[in-house]
Amino acid sequence: DAGVIQSPRHEVTEMGQEVTLRCKPISGHDYLFWYRQTMMRGLELLIYFNNNVPIDDSGMPEDRFSAKMPNASFSTLKIQPSEPRDSAVYFCASGGDSYYGYTFGSGTRLTVV
Amino acid sequence: GQNIDQPTEMTATEGAIVQINCTYQTSGFNGLFWYQQHAGEAPTFLSYNVLDGLEEKGRFSSFLSRSKGYSYLLLKELQMKDSASYLCAGGGNKLTFGTGTQLKVEL
Numbered sequence: 001d002a003g004v005i006q007s008p009r010h011e012v013t014e015m016g017q018e019v020t021l022r023c024k025p026i027s028g029h030d031y032l033f034w035y036r037q038t039m040m041r042g043l044e045l046l047i048y049f050n051n052n053v054p055i056d057d058s059g060m061p062e063d064r065f066s067a068k069m070p071n072a073s074f075s076t077l078k079i080q081p082s083e084p085r086d087s088a089v090y091f092c093a094s095g096g097d098s099y100y101g102y103t104f105g106s107g108t109r110l111t112v113v
Numbered sequence: 114g115q116n117i118d119q120p121t122e123m124t125a126t127e128g129a130i131v132q133i134n135c136t137y138q139t140s141g142f143n144g145l146f147w148y149q150q151h152a153g154e155a156p157t158f159l160s161y162n163v164l165d166g167l168e169e170k171g172r173f174s175s176f177l178s179r180s181k182g183y184s185y186l187l188l189k190e191l192q193m194k195d196s197a198s199y200l201c202a203g204g205g206n207k208l209t210f211g212t213g214t215q216l217k218v219e220l
Contacts, residue, residue, distance in 0.1 A: 031206060042212040043156070043200065056207055091155060101146055101158030102208065 004105035006092050012111045018080040021108045024073055025094030033093040033102060034067055034077050043091070049075065082112045117211035119201050124217045125191055133186045133214045135201030143205040145177050145184045150198045150213065159186070159199075191218050 005024040013019050025032045033048040047057040049069045057067070064083070069075040079086055089109050095102035116138045125131040137145070144163040148156035162168055162177035162184065174187040188195055198213040 033208070035210075043210040045207060045209065048207060050206070101148070101161055103158065104155035106155050 004092055004094050004103050006090075006105035006108050008108055009106060010109045010111075012113065013082055015083055015112055016081040017112075018078065019082045019086075019110060019112075021077040021090050021092075021110070023075045023077075023092030023105060025075070025092070026103055027073065029094035029096045029103075030072075031095045031102070032069060032075050033095075034075070035091040035093065035104075036088045037091060037107075038088045046077070079110075082110075084112045087111050117201055117203060117209055119199075119211040119214045121212070122215040122217070124219060125188075127191055127193060127218055127220055129191050130187065130189050131191060131216065133188070133199050133201075133216065135184045135186070135211060137182050137184070137201070137203045137211075142179070142203060144203070145175075146202040146208065147173075147175050147184075147186045148200040148202060148210075150200060152197075156200055188216075193218050193220075 004026055007022045030051050034046040035043050036046055037043045046059045047067045048055055052069045065079055067077045087110055089107045091104050091107045093102040093104045119135045144161055146161050147159040149159050150156040159173055160168055160175040162175050165177055165179055167174055167176045172189045177184045186199055196218045198215050200213045201211040202208045
């Protein structure tokens with residue numbers, strides 16, 4: 001298995017632009033999570049899905065953030081409009097049986113200038 | 114809510130043993146995870162405890178006491194490559210992570 005695949009690996013954009021991050025979870029995993037990591041706040045859960053349905057989006061910072069999971073093999077996190085304070089590493093993770101933990105993708109390093 | 118505390122940083126010597134502690138107060142507790150994260154990389158799963166006691170996996174062991182809201186990760190025979198951040202995480206399906214303990218292994 002190729003693991004959790006995220007794209008792009010790096011994204012530099014100007015303030016006000018729309019940013020879309022993509023994630024392909026591991027096949028057969030029914031949970032998908034979007035996390036954001038910064039030095040100041042560590043790993044923060046933004047939203048998670050179970051069987052493609054959003055379960056908890058209480059971590060989404062504000063209306064500028066939205067996430068979708070149209071099918072079991074694809075999810076997007078969109079920021080519109082982006083702001084410099086959104087600069088962070090965004091991780092997607094997927095999982096099934098808790099015993100084996102959740103597998104993280106390599107992350108997308110977002111820089112908003 | 115969830116609250117997870119762990120030390121910010123620790124230093125240990127190659128070949129030694131180090132214990133990284135984690136205390137938590139969580140609702141909907143469904144187990145306690147430990148992850149390892151090297152600089153610039155993604156967190157990788159190390160261990161999962163759902164019952165009290167010690168789980169051993171090679172050089173790494175993890176302990177849980179649910180009544181005390183306490184866990185630790187024990188690393189034996191430390192190697193330089195063990196220098197990383199170690200993240201404690203708990204909760205139900207909605208995992209909350211601690212801010213991580215930066216471990217530095219020295220010669």
